[in-house]
Amino acid sequence: MFKNREDYLNQREALVNKAQKLHDEGKYEDSMAIGSEIEKLDNDFENFAKSQANLKALEDNKVPVNLGNLSNNSLEGTVIDNLNNKEKEPEDKEPKDYVNAWAKDMLGLQMTNREKSAFNLVNNFTHTTANTGIVIPETVMSGIWKEIEEQYPLWNDVFKTYIKGKVTLLKSDTSSNAKWYDEETKLEDGKETFTEATLNGCELARCVTVSWKLKEMAIDEFIPFIQGQLSEKIGAALGYGVSHGRGTPGDSDDWKEEPTGIITVLNKAENASQVVKYSGAEPTYKQMTGAMAKIKGAYKNGAAIYANGTTIWNELANIVDSVGKPYFVANPIAGGVGTILGKIVKEDDSMLDGEILIGNPNRGYHANINKQVLLDSEDHKKERETDYLAYGIVDGNVRTPKAFALLKKIQSKDKQQ
Known part of the structure; x- marks a missing residue:
């Protein structure tokens, strides 16, 4: 099935790409059905990779093995032992010992x-040759994503793909009105217009510095500690990127390439119609509607309302009707x-006040x-x-401004500068 990775x-x-095309065509059920095919492909490749790794380990170790007696105690703790105990580790998951192994590598302990x-x-x-980071365990990474999604629901709600390399997406602009025709009338061509945006990939790198004294903590303490630290730093970057990311810098700009944020796009002059000041x-009920x-x-x-805690509880929660009853x-x-x-x-903590x-x-x-998020360490x-150091590659852009509207306090821009 596979020649290589x-x-x-x-x-x-x-x-x-097939799922994305179906999604773009509005065939959402068909698009979701492709998910099971992708999941099966991932599982098949993981089994292929494990088999290749086991064969390589056998060649490197050059230990004579009696294949008719894989339960030999002399093989305890080796790759052969892992082959012999399939019931201990489901094939669609990473080895159960990997979490401890990863933590020990991070702490410099003997495995x-x-x-x-x-x-x-x-x-x-x-x-x-270009990548020496260590894969973060699935259980640790899922905990990191869970914390990020809770703190930055805007990032959690965006449509995501996991495609290696460049991704070109169509950004809808305008569309002609749909018409009905009788049998004798010639059909008119539609007048839909689209622009393209290319997601090249922006480097996501965040660093957590730990003192050697703190590294003396037990593994059970280290894992939730580093998970919490990475969630905070990675989450802040992703939340900022999807809301306020500045996109591709111009010739006179001094920042590195970032995802293009929703607020950034709505604040452009051509999208002024999507902004209410x-x-x-607090905004009035009429301004909200x-x-x-x-x-x-x-x-x-499927739309939702996103704001930080200060804006929610000081402004949104105080919008009332004529008799003082809050709408919130x-x-x-x-x-x-x-x-x-x-x-x-x-x-959402990525939103600014107002x-x-x-x-x-x-x-x-x-x-x-x-690129999946990897983690590497460096001693000083x-x-x-x-x-x-956590490292990954992520990019994003708005597909259509018509899916959003922004209420913005007039003084908020001045306060930021």
Whole structure:
């Protein structure tokens, strides 16, 4: 089925592109059905990779093995032992010893033979001459993503793909009205217009510095500690990127390439029609409904409201009707803190004070994760510290501004500068 890793990636990319095309055509059920094909392909390749790693380990160790007696105690802790105990480790998961092996590598501790086998098995098919980072365990990474999604729901809600290399997406601009015709009338050509945006990939690098004294903590303490630190730093970068990322720098700009944020796009002159400015202590109900009216009908279903805690509790929660009854209903459901205008209000730390974003990020924004997040470490002997560097490649851009509307306090821009 696979010649090598590149062959697998090509097959996977083809399926993802097929799913994306179906999604763009509005065939959402067919698009989701491709997900099971991608999952099976991933599982097949993981089994292929494990088999290759085991064969390589056998060749390197050059230990005579009685294949008729794989339960031999002399093989305890080796790759052969892992082959003999399939019930201990499901085939669709990384080896159960990898979490401990990874933590010991980060802390500079000695691994057991079993842990060494697990460590090599996972990382042998990840490293290249340009990549020496260590794969973060699935359980640790899932915990990191969970914390990021809770703190930055806007990032959690955007549409994501995991395609290696460049991704070109169509950005819808305008569309002609749909018409009905009788049998004798010639059909007119549609007048849809599109522009393209290319997601090249932006470097996501965040560093956590730990003193050697702190590194003396037990593994059970180290894992949640480093997980929390990475969640905070990676989450802040992703949240900022999807909301306020500056995109590709111009000739006179001095920043590195970043994802293009939703707020950045809405603040451009050509998208002024999607912005409602307010100057009071909080926006009025009429301004809220006016912003909602700016979102194209096709995107209203699934839209939510995003703001930071200060704006939610000092402004949104204080919008009242003529008898002083608040329109905001505090109710922690579906990842939000309440509802207003029938939409869930989500607290997102990437939003600035006085910014209220209404929109459908799953339909209006596309993020691509080119490279999984890896983690490497570097010791500094004089300072008696260790740097843990998380590295990945992510990019994103708005597909259509019509999926969003922004309420913005007039003074907020001045306060930022």
